[in-house]
Structure formats: structure tokens, C-alpha cells
Amino acid sequence: MVIYQENITADYQQHFEDDYNVIIYAGEEPNIKEIHAHSIILRYRSQYFRAAFSPNWAKKENGTYILEKPNISGTIFQIILGYIYKGKVDFSQIERTQYIELLKAADELGFDKIVENLQKYLIENQNEYLNKDPMGLLKLILPYEEFKLLKNYCLNIMCQEAEKFFENERLLITSPQILELLLQQDNLALEEIDIWKYLIKYAHAQNPNIELEPSKWTKDDIEIMKQSIGSYIPLIRFQNISTKDYFDKINPYEKLLKLVSKNIWKFYSVSNVGLDSSIITPHQRDHLYSLFVNWISQNDKIYKTRKFIQYEFKLILRGSRDGFIGDSFHYRCDNKGATIIIAKIKNSNKLVGGYNPLDWEGRGSKSTSDSFIFLFENYKNINSGKISRVIDTKRAVRCFRRWGPIFGAYNTTMKSNDLAMNSNGEWVSISSSYPNLNIPNKFNVDDYEVFQVVKRKY
Numbered sequence: 001m002v003i004y005q006e007n008i009t010a011d012y013q014q015h016f017e018d019d020y021n022v023i024i025y026a027g028e029e030p031n032i033k034e035i036h037a038h039s040i041i042l043r044y045r046s047q048y049f050r051a052a053f054s055p056n057w058a059k060k061e062n063g064t065y066i067l068e069k070p071n072i073s074g075t076i077f078q079i080i081l082g083y084i085y086k087g088k089v090d091f092s093q094i095e096r097t098q099y100i101e102l103l104k105a106a107d108e109l110g111f112d113k114i115v116e117n118l119q120k121y122l123i124e125n126q127n128e129y130l131n132k133d134p135m136g137l138l139k140l141i142l143p144y145e146e147f148k149l150l151k152n153y154c155l156n157i158m159c160q161e162a163e164k165f166f167e168n169e170r171l172l173i174t175s176p177q178i179l180e181l182l183l184q185q186d187n188l189a190l191e192e193i194d195i196w197k198y199l200i201k202y203a204h205a206q207n208p209n210i211e212l213e214p215s216k217w218t219k220d221d222i223e224i225m226k227q228s229i230g231s232y233i234p235l236i237r238f239q240n241i242s243t244k245d246y247f248d249k250i251n252p253y254e255k256l257l258k259l260v261s262k263n264i265w266k267f268y269s270v271s272n273v274g275l276d277s278s279i280i281t282p283h284q285r286d287h288l289y290s291l292f293v294n295w296i297s298q299n300d301k302i303y304k305t306r307k308f309i310q311y312e313f314k315l316i317l318r319g320s321r322d323g324f325i326g327d328s329f330h331y332r333c334d335n336k337g338a339t340i341i342i343a344k345i346k347n348s349n350k351l352v353g354g355y356n357p358l359d360w361e362g363r364g365s366k367s368t369s370d371s372f373i374f375l376f377e378n379y380k381n382i383n384s385g386k387i388s389r390v391i392d393t394k395r396a397v398r399c400f401r402r403w404g405p406i407f408g409a410y411n412t413t414m415k416s417n418d419l420a421m422n423s424n425g426e427w428v429s430i431s432s433s434y435p436n437l438n439i440p441n442k443f444n445v446d447d448y449e450v451f452q453v454v455k456r457k458y
Helices: 039-045 047-052 074-086 096-108 112-125 127-132 134-141 148-160 162-166 169-173 176-184 192-206 219-229 243-256 261-270 282-296 326-333
Strands: 003-005 022-026 033-037 059-061 064-069 088-090 311-318 339-345 351-356 364-366 372-376 385-389 397-399 419-421 445-455
Touching: 022 074, 033 039, 033 074, 039 047, 039 074, 074 088, 074 096, 088 112, 096 112, 096 134, 112 127, 112 148, 127 134, 127 148, 134 148, 134 176, 148 162, 148 176, 162 192, 169 192, 176 192, 192 219, 192 243, 219 243, 282 311, 282 339, 282 351, 311 326, 326 445, 351 419
Parallel strands: 022 064
Antiparallel strands: 003 088, 022 033, 059 064, 311 445, 339 351, 339 445, 351 372, 364 397, 372 385
16 A cells, blocks of 8 residues: 545645644754644544643644644654645655654554554565664664554564574664563574573673673672573573573573573473484484474474474384384374374385374274375475375374274275375375375385374473
8 A cells, every 4th residue: 555545524635724723833943844734624633633722732822723843843744734634645755764753743643544554555565674674663663552563574574584683783782672572472583592592692791791601600690690681581482492402501590590490390301392213313303393393283384483392292103113013003002192103215215204183093084184194305305395284184094903004095996095004014105185295105114103292281
């Protein structure tokens, strides 16, 4: 939307200079501009002016209202007056340097439609302007409650490019409100341990005389650091940090953690995130874990956010340890609820598998719209992963005692399902209930693993 237009009963523009009874002095010396208007029109169009022309507020000289607005320039006031009289604002004719001033003026004078639609215009048409300095822009608009659209836009840009902004020295001296807002965001694209390290860096920037090594801190040092970052510590999502990183990089600061330490220790004594897999390399485990959680959360994009770390994957079967026959599968996986299965195709880097949100107990087909199967052409490259969500939901998964996991309907001609392990540990695949991923029709595996998927409680 370049031009915002309202339907008003009349065009009052022609009456600007006719019988005016309001003089507005807009701006500061030496750029004060005298503007003429009509109190009846201003009152009709704005609650602000209804109050401004009340006996308790208004200043009158010879029957004319006198209003001084040094904080609003003459140019901006003319734009607003044009809107009052014509119900129209052409945002494309406004200079970039005037966007924020117009927003602030419209907010002060109670013109919510200008505030809302100018924000939409900027987001839709002025990305280059907004993206140039989202941190500086956020600082300017932070005190204004009605600028939510722009605030969220700036926060999203900073979260998407979090590493760039967190490395910016300006953030070390930014307002506490901006830092708090950033730490509250689910889509802050940083590893949680890196957020913690930044927070410590921020604390030292506020208190440069305190030793970098926490073991050397005095009691006074500890209190000073608590005052600097104590309110931010509960915003760190410790459940997203590995046990090793916690004990190596966070535990040395245990004296700062008294407010949340009980919950942290409870978490680390129970479980840890990730995939306890011998099929994939340690380097790939975190990437695949995050991707699987995204897929389970109905998000097929490959990116990580803090919000998605919400499941624990418990290894309940490993073929090389527990056997490759259907009986061992059901012995270990029945009545375990949701599971995700990964299998490495023999003599290749291909990884296949699927997610069953139900369970493997019983006999016959089970219905769900949340199951999926997947294929990685090269499991070392997370971007080679392809997901196939069920389309024949009535036959999403099938349970037979002597077979292993079965996804999709049985194709009587090809004698196969979308993905299945038969009673002898051989794997077969023919597209039926899921879109075709071009999984090999018959194959053996080096190993396969089944993980119980448990929604975590913090």
C-alpha cells in the first residue's frame, strides 16, 4: 500500500485558509512554521484535538486557538493536516528521514491508521531502509507500544542474522530492553551455548575491571555481575545445551546461577538432547536431531530455532546389538508410543527411515496424518534430506508381529509397502501411501536404530 486513503464525508482541503480559528506553530527555531486550521474539523477527526481545545488546555487569543508543537516539524504537521482534511497520505512522497518522525507524530496525535499503515508500507516497500540498521531503528521505536509491526520486523532481522549482530560491539552497550527482547525470541539463530558466552561477554563489557576468570571473583564481584545479568540468566534455555558444554563452560559460573540452578540440575540429571546413534557421525547428530524435531513439529524447513528443542530421543533398539528380526523389533518397540527409525543402506551413504506418532502394538493398519518417511542421498549432507508426509492417512503405518517397522499400504502386485523391514531383516519400498522418494525397492542395511520420541518437560 503506497497511498492510504480513507472515505470521509467531504474534502476539507479547499478550506485550509477560509475562516480559520486555529494557529499551530510547528517545529523549533529557526524553522518554526505557522499552520492554519479549523477547530471543528480537528475535533471531529481526532480525540487529541478534542482535548487540546478544551477550556483546561487551550490557549486563545482574539478568538483564535494557539497551539505550539515544537516536537513536530512543519513538514510533518502538514502531512498530518493533509490527512485530516482529505483522508489521504501518499507514503511514497515522504522522505526516508521523515518516516520515524511521522510515526511518532501520528502516534502522539492519535492517528492509529497512519501508524498501522505506514508500518505496513515500510515492511512491504522499504526493506532496504529497514535492513540497513535494524538495531538502531529498534532503539528509536522501542518506547512506542503501537509500533509492534516494526519492532517485530527488526527483531526478526536481528534473530535471522544473530551471529552478525551479537558480534557487533554496539550490542555490548545496547539498552537492557533490547538485549532482553532478543533473549526472549524463539527464532534467535544461535547455539544456546554461544548465547551464554555472549551474555558473559556483555557482563564484562559493563564491568571491565572484574577478572575474566570466575574463580578469581570476590564476593563483591559476584554481586556486581549478578546485578548486570541476573535478570537475563532465566532467559537462557539451558535444556538446549549439551551436558559437556554445561559442565565445561557454564558450571564455572555456578555462583551466578542460584536462581535457576535447581531446575538446571534436575534437567541434567534426567536427560540430554541429541541422537545416541552409532550410524551417523557425532558431528552430524545435532544437525539431524534438529531436523527431525523440525519435521515432527510440522516444519519442513531446514533451520534451527530455540523453540524446536522440545523432544528427547531415547534409543530403544539397535539392530547390530538387538537383532534384525521382526520379533526383536516388537519386543523392544511395542507400547513405547511415538518412535523415529533410521537405517543406513548397505554399501552407501544413504539413510532412510520414518516417524510413527502412534505405536507398534497390535495388528493391521493404523490411521494418522502426522507420520512421514524420509531419505538422505548422503547422510553427511543434511541438505540432501527429503521428507514424504503421509497422504493415505488410513494406512499410515501397519503392525504385524513377525515384521519390523511398516509404513504405508501393502502393494499386492509388488509385494511391498512404502517402507518396511520384513521378517528376515530385509528392507523393501514401493510408493503407495506416501509421495515417492525413490528409495531403492529392495536393500539390506548396515544397521538400523529406533528411538522413542518423548516430549520433554522442563
